Amino acid sequence: MEELRKARETSDPLERVRLATEAMADYQAAIAEFGKLRRDAVDYLRSQGMTLTEIADKAGVSRARLSQLSAAPKRAPERILFSEGSTVTFAVDTKQESGSGRPVVHQEHAAAIEILNRTVRRTGLEPVEVEYIVPPGLIDLNREGLVVICGPRRSPLIAQMLAADERYGFDKDADGWYLYDKATGRQYRSPEDSGKPGDYAYLGRLPRPDGRGYWLYMAGIHAPGGQGAAMYLEQGLNDLYRDVKATRWSCLVECEWDPESRQIQRAELLAPIHQPGRKSARKRS
Incomplete structure (x- = not known):
C-alpha cells in the first residue's frame, strides 16, 4: 500500500x-x-x-x-447530525492550569465528551480522537465528522464562523458574555452570572469554510453550558433529526444543575431551532 x-x-x-x-x-x-x-x-x-x-x-x-x-448495531439515520462518514472527532477548548500553566480541559467539557461518545455510538458511528484546542484557538474546520466544544472567547476563528449565523450568536459588553437573538435583539445572560445554578449554550450544525460539508458546534456562556447542550442533543436526537435532517441549523439551549453536586438535571431549548431559508424558527420542548 x-x-x-x-x-x-x-x-x-x-x-x-x-x-x-x-x-x-x-x-x-x-x-x-x-x-x-x-x-x-x-x-x-x-x-x-x-x-x-x-x-x-x-x-x-x-x-x-x-x-x-x-x-x-446498524448505523442510524440520526448519525448525519454528526458525520456523513463513519467516524467522529471531538475538538475541545482548554484552560491554563494555575501554577503550572499547562492546558487542561474543563471538567464539564470532559463530561460533555462522555455524553457525546455515548450518543454517537448509539447511531453506529465510532469516536476516534479527542483534540485539544490551545491558544490562539486555531483549528482545521474543513474535516468530515468534526464536533467542536469551544467558546468564541477561546478562538477568534470560532467567533468569525459564528458571525455568519444570521439568527443566533455570542456577544460581550462591560457585564460579560451573553447569547442573543439577532432577529429580535433579545439578550440571554447566563443564570450563573447572577449566582443561579444554570447556563445557556449555542448549538448548531454549521457550514465548513471550504463549502464541502458541515461541522457540529456547541458552547455555553460558561463551561457547564456545553455539557447541557450535549445532554439536550442526546435526549432529543430523534426529534431533532426529524426537524432538521442533513441541513444547516442552530438553536439556543438552557440547562440547570444541582447546586451541591453540580450534576445537570435539565436541558431544553431556550430559543427555537432556526434553519436558513425557513420563514421562522421552530419551537420544540
Whole structure:
C-alpha cells in the first residue's frame, strides 16, 4: 500500500504521525462502508428466506462471522447530525492550569465528551480522537465528522464562523458574555452570572469554510453550558433529526444543575431551532 510505504520511509516522526493518522481514517471509513454493504446484503438474503448457514456456505465465509455481523448495531439515520462518514472527532477548548500553566480541559467539557461518545455510538458511528484546542484557538474546520466544544472567547476563528449565523450568536459588553437573538435583539445572560445554578449554550450544525460539508458546534456562556447542550442533543436526537435532517441549523439551549453536586438535571431549548431559508424558527420542548 502506497500510504504504508510513505509512512515507513519518512524520517520525520511528526510527518509519520500525520500520514498514519490520515491513512487510518481513510481505511476506517472504507472498512465501515464495506461492513455496511456486507450487512445489507446478508439482511436482504435472509429476508428472501436463506439461513445464515446457507449464506455462509455459498459465500465461502464462516457462519460465526456472519452471526457477528447480524448482531452488529446498524448505523442510524440520526448519525448525519454528526458525520456523513463513519467516524467522529471531538475538538475541545482548554484552560491554563494555575501554577503550572499547562492546558487542561474543563471538567464539564470532559463530561460533555462522555455524553457525546455515548450518543454517537448509539447511531453506529465510532469516536476516534479527542483534540485539544490551545491558544490562539486555531483549528482545521474543513474535516468530515468534526464536533467542536469551544467558546468564541477561546478562538477568534470560532467567533468569525459564528458571525455568519444570521439568527443566533455570542456577544460581550462591560457585564460579560451573553447569547442573543439577532432577529429580535433579545439578550440571554447566563443564570450563573447572577449566582443561579444554570447556563445557556449555542448549538448548531454549521457550514465548513471550504463549502464541502458541515461541522457540529456547541458552547455555553460558561463551561457547564456545553455539557447541557450535549445532554439536550442526546435526549432529543430523534426529534431533532426529524426537524432538521442533513441541513444547516442552530438553536439556543438552557440547562440547570444541582447546586451541591453540580450534576445537570435539565436541558431544553431556550430559543427555537432556526434553519436558513425557513420563514421562522421552530419551537420544540
